[in-house]
Amino acid sequence: xxxxxxxxxxxxxxxxxxxxxxxxxxxxxxxxxxxxxxxxxxxxxxxxxxxxxxxxxxxxxxxxxxxxxxxxxxxxxxxxxxxxxxxxxxxxxxxxxxxxxxxxxxxxxxxxxxxxxxxxxxxxxxxxxxxxxxxxxxxxxxxxxxxxxxxxxxxxxxxxxxxxxxxxxxxxxxxxxxxxxxxxxxxxxxxxxxxxxxxxxxxxxxxxxxxxxxxxxxxxxxxxxxxxxxxxxxxxxxxxxxxxxxxxxxxxxxxxxxxxxxxxxxxxxxxxxxxxxxxxxxxxxxxxxxxxxxxxxxxxxxxxxxxxxxxxxxxxxxxxxxxxxxxxxxxxxxxxxxxxxxxxxxxxxxxxxxxxxxxxxxxxxxxxxxxxxxxxxxxxxxxxxxxxxxxxxxxxxxxxxxxxxxxxxxxxxxxxxxxxxxxxxxxxxxxxxxxxxxxxxxxxxxxxxxxxxxxxxxxxxxxxxxxxxxxxxxxxxx
Amino acid sequence: xxxxxxxxxxxxxxxxxxxxxxxxxxxxxxxxxxxxxxxxxxxxxxxxxxxxxxxxxxxxxxxxxxxxxxxxxxxxxxxxxxxxxxxxxxxxxxxxxxxxxxxxxxxxxxxxxxxxxxxxxxxxxxxxxxxxxxxxxxxxxxxxxxxxxxxxxxxxxxxxxxxxxxxxxxxxxxxxxxxxxxxxxxxxxxxxxxxxxxxxxxxxxxxxxxxxxxxxxxxxxxxxxxxxxxxxxxxxxxxxxxxxxxxxxxxxxxxxxxxxxxxxxxxxxxxxxxxxxxxxxxxxxxxxxxxxxxxxxxxxxxxxxxxxxxxxxxxxxxxxxxxxxxxxxxxxxxxxxxxxxxxxxxxxxxxxxxxxxxxxxxxxxxxxxxxxxxxxxxxxxxxxxxxxxxxxxxxxxxxxxxxxxxxxxxxxxxxxxxxxxxxxxxxxxxxxxxxxxxxxxxxxxxxxxxxxxxxxxxxxxxxxxxxxxxxxxxxxxx
Numbered sequence: 034x035x036x037x038x039x040x041x042x043x044x045x046x047x048x049x050x051x052x053x054x055x056x057x058x059x060x061x062x063x064x065x066x067x068x069x070x071x072x073x074x075x076x077x078x079x080x081x082x083x084x085x086x087x088x089x090x091x092x093x094x095x096x097x098x099x100x101x102x103x104x105x106x107x108x109x110x111x112x113x114x115x116x117x118x119x120x121x122x123x124x125x126x127x128x129x130x131x132x133x134x135x136x137x138x139x140x141x142x143x144x145x146x147x148x149x150x151x152x153x154x155x156x157x158x159x160x161x162x163x164x165x166x167x168x169x170x171x172x173x174x175x176x177x178x179x180x181x182x183x184x185x186x187x188x189x190x191x192x193x194x195x196x197x198x199x200x201x202x203x204x205x206x207x208x209x210x211x212x213x214x215x216x217x218x219x220x221x222x223x224x225x226x227x228x229x230x231x232x233x234x235x236x237x238x239x240x241x242x243x244x245x246x247x248x249x250x251x252x253x254x255x256x257x258x259x260x261x262x263x264x265x266x267x268x269x270x271x272x273x274x275x276x277x278x279x280x281x282x283x284x285x286x287x288x289x290x291x292x293x294x295x296x297x298x299x300x301x302x303x304x305x306x307x308x309x310x311x312x313x314x315x316x317x318x319x320x321x322x323x324x325x326x327x328x329x330x331x332x333x334x335x336x337x338x339x340x341x342x343x344x345x346x347x348x349x350x351x352x353x354x355x356x357x358x359x360x361x362x363x364x365x366x367x368x369x370x371x372x373x374x375x376x377x378x379x380x381x382x383x384x385x386x387x388x389x390x391x392x393x394x395x396x397x398x399x400x401x402x403x404x405x406x407x408x409x410x411x412x413x414x415x416x417x418x419x420x421x422x423x424x425x426x427x428x429x430x431x432x433x434x435x436x437x438x439x440x441x442x443x444x445x446x447x448x449x450x451x452x453x454x455x456x457x458x459x460x461x462x463x464x465x466x467x468x469x470x471x472x473x474x475x476x477x478x479x480x481x482x483x484x485x486x487x488x489x490x491x492x493x494x495x496x497x498x499x500x501x502x503x504x505x506x507x508x509x510x511x
Numbered sequence: 512x513x514x515x516x517x518x519x520x521x522x523x524x525x526x527x528x529x530x531x532x533x534x535x536x537x538x539x540x541x542x543x544x545x546x547x548x549x550x551x552x553x554x555x556x557x558x559x560x561x562x563x564x565x566x567x568x569x570x571x572x573x574x575x576x577x578x579x580x581x582x583x584x585x586x587x588x589x590x591x592x593x594x595x596x597x598x599x600x601x602x603x604x605x606x607x608x609x610x611x612x613x614x615x616x617x618x619x620x621x622x623x624x625x626x627x628x629x630x631x632x633x634x635x636x637x638x639x640x641x642x643x644x645x646x647x648x649x650x651x652x653x654x655x656x657x658x659x660x661x662x663x664x665x666x667x668x669x670x671x672x673x674x675x676x677x678x679x680x681x682x683x684x685x686x687x688x689x690x691x692x693x694x695x696x697x698x699x700x701x702x703x704x705x706x707x708x709x710x711x712x713x714x715x716x717x718x719x720x721x722x723x724x725x726x727x728x729x730x731x732x733x734x735x736x737x738x739x740x741x742x743x744x745x746x747x748x749x750x751x752x753x754x755x756x757x758x759x760x761x762x763x764x765x766x767x768x769x770x771x772x773x774x775x776x777x778x779x780x781x782x783x784x785x786x787x788x789x790x791x792x793x794x795x796x797x798x799x800x801x802x803x804x805x806x807x808x809x810x811x812x813x814x815x816x817x818x819x820x821x822x823x824x825x826x827x828x829x830x831x832x833x834x835x836x837x838x839x840x841x842x843x844x845x846x847x848x849x850x851x852x853x854x855x856x857x858x859x860x861x862x863x864x865x866x867x868x869x870x871x872x873x874x875x876x877x878x879x880x881x882x883x884x885x886x887x888x889x890x891x892x893x894x895x896x897x898x899x900x901x902x903x904x905x906x907x908x909x910x911x912x913x914x915x916x917x918x919x920x921x922x923x924x925x926x927x928x929x930x931x932x933x934x935x936x937x938x939x940x941x942x943x944x945x946x947x948x949x950x951x952x953x954x955x956x957x958x959x960x961x962x963x964x965x966x967x968x969x970x971x972x973x974x975x976x977x978x979x980x981x982x983x984x985x986x987x988x989x
Contacts, residue, residue, distance in 0.1 A: 108694075132694075156690050162714035181664055186688045187711060189664045190671030194714055197672045201724065210664045212634050216586075216610075221699065233665065236640035236672055243676065250725060251732070258845050259732050291846035292946055292953055339951050367736050368769035374852075378947055395949075468770055469856055470948075471873075473817050475770055 041085045045226040048077045056219070070220060078225045079111065083118075083143060090119035091229040097207065100124065100175035103168055105161070105184030105192055110136040112211045112228075114143045116180040119230035120209065124175075126168050128188065130155040155184070161191035169199050169206065177203065178232075182210040197235050201243065208233045241267045241276070248279070249510055255363060257287035257507075278307045278316055279510065282325075285332075286507050290360060294335045301329035321508035331503060344382070344389035347499050354379045354492050359505045361488075365481060370469055373476035373484055377431075377464045380488040383495055384434040387443050395429035404440060411436035414451065415458045431461045445494040460484055519563045523704040526555045534697070548698060556703045557589065561596075561621060568597035569707040575685065578602065578653035581646055583639070583662030583670055588614040590689045590706075592621045594658040597708035598687065602653075604646050606666065608633040633662070639669035647677050647684065655681065656710075660688040675713050679721065686711045719745045719754075726757070727988055733841060735765035735985075756785045756794055757988065763806075764985050768838060772813045779807035799986035809981060822860070822867035825977050832857045832970050837983045839966075843959060848947055851954035851962055855909075855942045858966040861973060862912040865921050873907035882918060889914035892929065893936045909939045923972040938962055 052073050090096070102122035104113050106129040117125055117140075125148040129137060137150055151168075153161050169177055181192035189210075196208035209232050213223030237243040248263035261283035267276040285300035307313050308322055318325070331352035338349025357379035364372035385395055393399065400408065405426060412432060413420045426433050435454065438446040449457075460480045466472035496503065530551050568574070580600035582591050584607040595603055595618075603626040607615060615628055629646075631639050647655055659670035667688075674686035687710050691701030715721040726741035739761035745754040763778035785791050786800055796803070809830035816827025835857035842850035863873055871877065878886065887901045890910060894901075904911050913932065916924040927935075938958045944950035974981065 156709060158711050159714045159717045163718060166718075166720070181668055185690065186659055186664075186667045187690065187709070189667050190659055190686065190688070190711065191714060193668030193671045194675045198715065198720060198724075208668065210668070212663065212665065231634060231665070233636050233668065236637045236669060237676065239637045240641060240644075242644070246676075246679065247725070247728060254729070254734055254737050256732055256734055287845060291842075292848040294953070339946075339953065342951050344951075364769075367765060370770040374947065381949065468817075469852065471859065473820050473822075475772070475817065 038085065038089045041081060041088065042226055045078065045081045045085065048081060049225045052078065052220075074220075074222060074225075082111075082225055082228070083114070085226075086115050086118040090115070090121070092119050093229050093231050095232075097178075097232065098176070099178040099207070101126070101168070101172050101177045102180060103165055103177065103192075104128065104180040105182070105188040106130075106133045106136060106140070107155075107184035107188070108133055108136070109183050110140045110143075112182040113180065114140055115228055116182050116209060116211045116230055117144055117148075119211070120178045120180065122178065124172075125149065126151060128153050128161060128164060128184070128192075130184070130188075133184070153188075156187050158187045158191035158194070161188055162195045165192060165195040166199065169195075169203060173203070176205050178207045178209050180209050180211075197237050200235050200238065208235070238270065241271045241273075244270070245276075248283075252283060252507070252510060255286075255290070255507070257283045257290065261287055274312065275316055278304065278313055278318060281307060282318060282508075285328075289332065289356065289505075292356075294332055294339060298329070298332040298336050301325070301332055305329065317511050318508065324504060324508055327502065327504065331505070344385040344394075347386065347390075347495070348501065350382060350386040351492075351496060351499055351501055351503060352505075354382050354495075355503050355505050357382065358485075358488060358492060361485060365485065369476045369478050369481045370467065373464075373467060373481050374469050376481065376484040376488045380484070380491060381431060381434075383445070383488070383491045384431065384438065386495070387438050387445060388429070388434060391438075391441050391443070393437065393441075395434055398426070398429050398433075398437065400426060400437075404437065407440045408433055408436045411439070415455050416462075417455070431464065432458060435461075445491055445498075448490070448494065457483060457487055460487075516563065516567045519559060519566065520704055523556065523559045523563065526559060527703045530556065530698075552698070552700060552703075560589075560703055560706070561592070563704075564593050564596040568593070568599070570597050571707050571709050573710075575656075575710065576654070577656040577685070579604070579646070579650050579655045580658060581643055581655065581670075582606065582658040583660070583666040584608075584611045584614060584618070585633075585662035585666070586611055586614065587661050588618045588621075590660040591658065592618055593706055594660050594687060594689045594708055595622055595626075597689070598656045598658065600656065602650075603627065604629060606631050606639060606642060606662070606670075608662070608666075611662070631666075634665050636665045636669035636672075639666055640673045643670060643673040644677065647673075647681060651681070654683050656685045656687050658687050658689075675715050678713050678716065686713070716748065719749045719751075722748070723754075726761075730761060730985070730988060733764075733768070733985070735761045735768065739765055752790065753794055756782065756791055756796060759785060760796060760803075760986075763810075767810065767834065767983075770834075772810055772817060776807070776810040776814050779803070779810055783807065795989050796986065802982060802986055805980065805982065809983070822863040822872075825864065825868075825973070826979065828860060828864040829970075829974060829977055829979055829981060830983075832860050832973075833981050833983050835860065836963075836966060836970060839963060843963065847954045847956050847959045848945065851942075851945060851959050852947050854959065854962040854966045858962070858969060859909060859912075861923070861966070861969045862909065862916065864973070865916050865923060866907070866912060869916075869919050869921070871915065871919075873912055876904070876907050876911075876915065878904060878915075882915065885918045886911055886914045889917070893933050894940075895933070909942065910936060913939075923969055923976075926968070926972065935961060935965055938965075 052070060056070060099120045099122040101124045102117060102120040103126045104116060106113050106127050127137065127148050128151050130153060141148055151164055153164055165179060179192050179196040181189040193208060196206060200206050209230055211228055211230050214227035215224040217224050244263055244267050248260045251260035251263060261280050264276045264280035264283060268280065281300055281304040285297050285304060288297035288300060304325065308316065308319050313319065334349040335353050338346055338353060344350060357375045361372045361375035388395060408426050409420060409423045412423050415432065429437060435446055460483050463474065464470060466474045468475050530548060534548060577598045577600040579602045580595060580598040581604045582594060584591050584605050605626050606629050608631060619626055629642055631642055643657060657670050657674040659667040671686060674684060678684050687708055689706055690709050692705035693702040695702050722741055722745050726738045729738035729741060739758050742754045742758035742761060746758065759778055759782040763775050763782060766775035766778060782803065786794065786797050791797065812827040813831050816824055816831060822828060835853045839850045839853035866873060883904060886904050887898060890901045891898045893910065907915060913924055938961050941952065942948060944952045946953050
């Protein structure tokens, strides 16, 4: 077999040399590409080429076997024949134009098998794209090759676009075309014997741009976990370290927003280790180093707060509060029940902090008789209930905490008018009735808005007092 | 101007006819594509064509102005020249191969301007793709056209893949090529005057397949809101009603998982209205009609439950519980703090239901002295505390509810051994200490696992009793 193939290759070379020698002899007015030369090629060279490709098609990088091949067909059917032989599929679909319809017969004859023709418009890239997609979807479990050798550039472009996209859903699909090492310009043919079928790599896959696009979309959708997965996959696929840096960033935000502050903090450290390496000095994220540093310190402050289990430390409380507010913001439009939960907690956290710096706790408030009397009167006013219906205060809920802090002269709580607090009381009292706490109520958007305003006002007062710049917003990827 | 253009077109037609007439006269051995014919074309026809395209390039569908054009260059520079004239950019980049380098001079001369050459390998689709991407990214605010007329099929394929992908990020980018209405096979040239520059549509955009792919990715990531947005955009972009059906599905799940059961229920109704229309009888979602019907009824049961504000109705409680468990499952790996919250609530909901069918409530349990004594003893055992440290029970927390239900002979709670409950007590007591409730504790994965097991066991017992099949899992899109 090997020897037979080599012999064939020699014969092809000899025939080609003979053809070229003939052409040299012909008078200068006798031009190349002549009918005689074409005839010689058709009668002497093409049968040998066919035989060679039937025996051992020339394929780069490696021969693969396909079940289905789909071809564009223009006015050079020989290339399509070689492609079909090289791909070796048992089902062949040929996208031809009205102009190239006449070549179908020769193609079938050279291949010795029937093909399935599909007529398309030679300039309609969308139609071709759709026809290819249709055939591919009809053969979901088969190994399919798309050959774009023949046909107009619009046809090849449509074929390439379809193939490279469909590979995402059908990873075994391949895009191929027949190229030649040398082209004979005078004969307008590839030098016989130098043709080879090339299985093209998918540039989207090689460079990972489509995956990167998806990763960015997930990031913008604040699906940091999914974005991190994609960046890790990109790292493996492309071998490019820059994607690992992005993955570290995504993992940091993923853990942060999942309230895994220790995990997020160690990711932040990892991210910084990358960004201080020379190799990543020009990484797009290096431009956000300052903001990332602040966020890293914010995370460390939260970790310290959780370790202390006390509410007095302002930096940790501020960063945790803004995190909870941010989680609320993200859910405000589409998940008001969850959003309310985060807002309630951020509001309560500020109150717990304000109590703690005044030596109090909501769990064990240690009220003086005078404070007890003040609180009950305030509750009676806000709730519009007679004083005798207000039970002695044991623990501080949201309303009681607010009343006590006002009594203790906290300016953050002093900023609200009595009328405001009467307006807020229903919302402040209904936390426990939420579907997510103990009840069956789903928060209304209007209530969530009120809650958000109240919590944000408290937070802002506290931030101004602390003179801290906090930004939990994820940095831009670019 | 108009008349001048028409005159030029006439001249081109005359010159072409003259060329063809000459060829007819030449002896039969004198073949087409001859040096003489080529010379005639170069001297008489090409200058006219150039003049025509300088004055009024032939563009389909409409002329647009570009700042930058990027071209592939093979061995037919005329087509590239026409493309460049048609695109009218002031910055030109030409991707040439070692073989086509020699045509750069002619190209610059015909265009009367300098171009920027970039050498690539004619078969390396990835290299070309990368080179194009690089240039496009260097000109983020410019209007760019990619011309794939000249060069090998691999070059055109890479150009098309790059162009169609980059359009997502740079929507003003266009892919173009020069086609002709008629091709003269004997002269191997387009019939002069029939050339036109075609600005190709993007099949991804026309058919929306890339957007659909993204929508599906979001759906699988359970980002139903984002998936719904994409399907709505697809509906607008492609005019295809099937995408609206998908959007209704996504909106149903989005609202469902956001605990907006009324909204979800009306989306379910809308989805059903679609699926019972003749037009959508073959919609892929129609295959899941039975499951969707069950889910629709489940949603209606939850809506009824929330309206009743009572816990006794089993169907609504079961559907709500499985929803909360599902929300927990989704968060178990990556957001254990949130997951714990959903598990706690689902567990409590089952307990509230079991109490309600026995005429009790956790808020106002109405305990007999004998029950009070039983509960305190149970708590003392589980917590390992002396009885005198256990205060009289006022309201039922999780532990107290479990104790009372066991006392009342509820088989769902009777299935647990005393030792199990001692193992669960820490986890059951710590709900209020969670960062998301009143404390600063973040749930540990081990605790979340225990909680999940406990809640799921209760739910399963209840489901078996009710003999209801419930599946909150989103249906497959296909």
